[in-house]
Amino acid sequence: MDARLRRVNKEIADCKNDKTSNISLELIDNSPFHLKGSFPGPEDTPYQGGRFEVDIIIPDSYPFQPVKMKFITKVYHPNVSSASGAICLDILKDAWSPVLTLKSTLISLQSLLCSPEPNDPQDAEVAKHYTTSKGSFDETARYWTQIYAGGPGKKEAKGLRGVKDEVAIAGLEKAHVDQFEGLGFPRNKVIDVLRRLNYRGANVAQISEDRIVEELLKS
Amino acid sequence: MSSDYEFSDNEGEYYDSDEMMDDYQNDDDEEMETYEYNNNNNTNDNDYDYTNDDDFRIPTKSKSKSYQVEYTSLTQSLVEKAMKEEVDHVSGIFGVEPSTATLLLRHSGWNKERLIDKYMENPTQVLVESGCQVPEPIPSSSSSHSVDDKSGSGSRRATRSSSKLSLLSSSITSSNRSSSHKKISSTSDSSTTFTCPICYDDSPSLTALSLTCAHSACSGCWNAYAISKIRDEGEHCIRCMTEGCAIVAPDEFIHSVLRDDGKDLIRFQELVVRGFVASNPKLKFCPYPGCTNTVSCPSAAGKSVLSTLVPIVSCGARGITSSASNQNQNPSSFSTSSALSTTTTTTTSLHNKEHIFCFGCPIESDHRPVICAVARLWMKKCEDDSETANWIKSNTKECSQCQSTIEKNGGCNHMTCKKCRYEFCWVCMGPWSEHGTAWYSCNRYDEKGGVEARDAQSRSRASLERYLHYYNRWANHEQSTKLSLDLYAKTEKKMSDMQITSSLTWIEVQFMKKAVEALEKCRETLKWTYAMGYYLGRGNEKELFEDNQRDLERAVEDLAELLEGGGVEMEKEKENVGGLRQRITDKTVYVQKRNEIMLEDTAIGFQDGRWKWNVGVDGFEEPIEDFGGVV
Numbered sequence: 001m002d003a004r005l006r007r008v009n010k011e012i013a014d015c016k017n018d019k020t021s022n023i024s025l026e027l028i029d030n031s032p033f034h035l036k037g038s039f040p041g042p043e044d045t046p047y048q049g050g051r052f053e054v055d056i057i058i059p060d061s062y063p064f065q066p067v068k069m070k071f072i073t074k075v076y077h078p079n080v081s082s083a084s085g086a087i088c089l090d091i092l093k094d095a096w097s098p099v100l101t102l103k104s105t106l107i108s109l110q111s112l113l114c115s116p117e118p119n120d121p122q123d124a125e126v127a128k129h130y131t132t133s134k135g136s137f138d139e140t141a142r143y144w145t146q147i148y149a150g151g152p153g154k155k156e157a158k159g160l161r162g163v164k165d166e167v168a169i170a171g172l173e174k175a176h177v178d179q180f181e182g183l184g185f186p187r188n189k190v191i192d193v194l195r196r197l198n199y200r201g202a203n204v205a206q207i208s209e210d211r212i213v214e215e216l217l218k219s
Numbered sequence: 220m221s222s223d224y225e226f227s228d229n230e231g232e233y234y235d236s237d238e239m240m241d242d243y244q245n246d247d248d249e250e251m252e253t254y255e256y257n258n259n260n261n262t263n264d265n266d267y268d269y270t271n272d273d274d275f276r277i278p279t280k281s282k283s284k285s286y287q288v289e290y291t292s293l294t295q296s297l298v299e300k301a302m303k304e305e306v307d308h309v310s311g312i313f314g315v316e317p318s319t320a321t322l323l324l325r326h327s328g329w330n331k332e333r334l335i336d337k338y339m340e341n342p343t344q345v346l347v348e349s350g351c352q353v354p355e356p357i358p359s360s361s362s363s364h365s366v367d368d369k370s371g372s373g374s375r376r377a378t379r380s381s382s383k384l385s386l387l388s389s390s391i392t393s394s395n396r397s398s399s400h401k402k403i404s405s406t407s408d409s410s411t412t413f414t415c416p417i418c419y420d421d422s423p424s425l426t427a428l429s430l431t432c433a434h435s436a437c438s439g440c441w442n443a444y445a446i447s448k449i450r451d452e453g454e455h456c457i458r459c460m461t462e463g464c465a466i467v468a469p470d471e472f473i474h475s476v477l478r479d480d481g482k483d484l485i486r487f488q489e490l491v492v493r494g495f496v497a498s499n500p501k502l503k504f505c506p507y508p509g510c511t512n513t514v515s516c517p518s519a520a521g522k523s524v525l526s527t528l529v530p531i532v533s534c535g536a537r538g539i540t541s542s543a544s545n546q547n548q549n550p551s552s553f554s555t556s557s558a559l560s561t562t563t564t565t566t567t568s569l570h571n572k573e574h575i576f577c578f579g580c581p582i583e584s585d586h587r588p589v590i591c592a593v594a595r596l597w598m599k600k601c602e603d604d605s606e607t608a609n610w611i612k613s614n615t616k617e618c619s620q621c622q623s624t625i626e627k628n629g630g631c632n633h634m635t636c637k638k639c640r641y642e643f644c645w646v647c648m649g650p651w652s653e654h655g656t657a658w659y660s661c662n663r664y665d666e667k668g669g670v671e672a673r674d675a676q677s678r679s680r681a682s683l684e685r686y687l688h689y690y691n692r693w694a695n696h697e698q699s700t701k702l703s704l705d706l707y708a709k710t711e712k713k714m715s716d717m718q719i720t721s722s723l724t725w726i727e728v729q730f731m732k733k734a735v736e737a738l739e740k741c742r743e744t745l746k747w748t749y750a751m752g753y754y755l756g757r758g759n760e761k762e763l764f765e766d767n768q769r770d771l772e773r774a775v776e777d778l779a780e781l782l783e784g785g786g787v788e789m790e791k792e793k794e795n796v797g798g799l800r801q802r803i804t805d806k807t808v809y810v811q812k813r814n815e816i817m818l819e820d821t822a823i824g825f826q827d828g829r830w831k832w833n834v835g836v837d838g839f840e841e842p843i844e845d846f847g848g849v850v
Contacts (some may be wrong), residue, residue, distance in 0.1 A: 003418040003439065003440070004418075004419065006418060006419055006420065007417070007418050007419055010419045061443075061447045062445055063417055063418075063450060064440075064447035064448070065447055065451060080446075097460060097461060097462035097463070097464075098417050098436075098440070098444060098460040099417065099460055099461050099462050100418055100462055141734070215438045
């Protein structure tokens, strides 16, 4: 049997047998080389209570070359692209070792959620948010967990099913958005500009309203 | 073995051979001189061939001309030899095995002095950092540590006497050996079943291999791992597969793991050599695909010298080799294949191109006479879209209120900006309101706002024209150089025709090929003189430069016309092939002389610091003038 297939089968079986880690692996299509992994959000983080799904592609040269992983579930995290789910983690690149397994890699992703590395960001805007106003970041990350990863506070979300709060997704204050929307700019444009300028927390005092209006006119 | 390669090399030899010169000498005396000049470099080659055996492909060029640099071409096996010398030296000093010394040197970037210093200070640390030894986790080993340290510091004091050194280091060796000796511990498991942690195979026939760190994996996985590292990552520093383990596999281990997989082994060896070459500023790997030669050019090793010379070198090989397997060829195989050389005339010149490149910058062609920094500036300028911006600037104007770009495509001069509805006069750029009712005739040329806008516009227009002047000529020569491929083919046909129609022999019709080659070379030079001319600051020096340039240009065009048009004439002059031959040969010599003068003069200019630029160039004074020429 092909060594790669044998190894992947064993890894999937191991994962099934291991009940303690609460990590699951399942096939996406019929190929054992395209999988979907999922793990619970770590406790005491904004991701707590959510379940995060990861798209896993096993390359031909596995395990000698790293697996390709990206988040299916949208995650608000400095090292994860908020748009594509791409992950910035050393073991998925040059620090990969053939003894690492799918399970151990997923556990590493889980711990990446615990300890973001904003100095080596995948998503610069999110990283800026994280470094300038941690409190506001946590809130946004929690909100994302709630609406995308099925985190706690579901009731509220259910009531507004389909009407996701764009302002909260962007990690902004409703009052701020309303203020500029009141000037006659379209709401989505306001959200876009404020997010780009990182108009959050202590940063609000740093950015003049003129600057925002200027940006709004430009875009 | 690629026969292509052999052909080309052979062909080179063929042309270089003295035989040809002799032929000309017999023919008539006038031509003897000209070809002697022509064969100047080649004669060197031949001299060399007689005196040396297989080591060098190209001789150390005696620095006869100021536009040439001295360099040596090394084959891969020669570089390997040099590497081995370094390794043996270090291995002798430290008293470690050559494989360990190799890893130590590689880790330190082949900087022997620094490695020796560091090793004398703390051998254990260096060994651990280089991945030769497992960091010792047990505190009980501290005793051996202190022994190492002592001997280390002791030997540092005694660096002068190497004999003492090796004595002292033998104590280190003994302590190292215990850990580093059994590098390849292959255990065919028979009693306890071994399961490979990588592929989870547990069949009893499995061979477990491990490095000093004792992290085992089956031989199949090691093989796949090494191949993946070598092929996918181009990496020759192959670490243990275990996460966080920094032990590096020594070469012998990789060799044994790759088994008889020839291709990967060759690639691995090449990567090792490349690593060595890359860490030595005096060496550069030939950038041509498939070529594994290295050029050593100590005179161009520093950045600072690049402002006074253009280190154009050649690795000596020709053509594009399809496989790397011919690197082990030795001259004996060349000579055996010389019988095939008659067919080589049909190979196109591209496949036969000599591997000429610049030692100082990544440009893979002969960019003489211009120095690297200026050549780079020019290339960047040509690649940049800055000229698009220039076009926009000269063909459009900006609305003086909202800065929108406007191209006037008809209508009157009373412009109304589509965006901001500002009304202005296209001629003077001033507001239309100042014009009153003077439609179509702008009589307020000197009106305030208009002047500034116009000035900026004309400056940018002049700059564009200047650039295009140089660029067109540069591009023209590049194009012509490319077309010379066709010319080659045509010439070859003519040459064979001539052999049939006239009484000339094969060797006698070679003057056509010589002419085409000279033409191509001179066009290359001319091309780059335009890059140089663009950046040269105005003055007498530049005028002299441009005079030389003009002379060369004229000579090149004359020869080109003779060659291209020669076919028609030849029909007429069937009786008079000898005359044509004479004329082409004369022109060829003249062109080469002009080229020589051009290169020589610029090279001396660089050495004397005669050239001044109109832009800032590293290693030169500030630009002498800024006439708004360069954007």
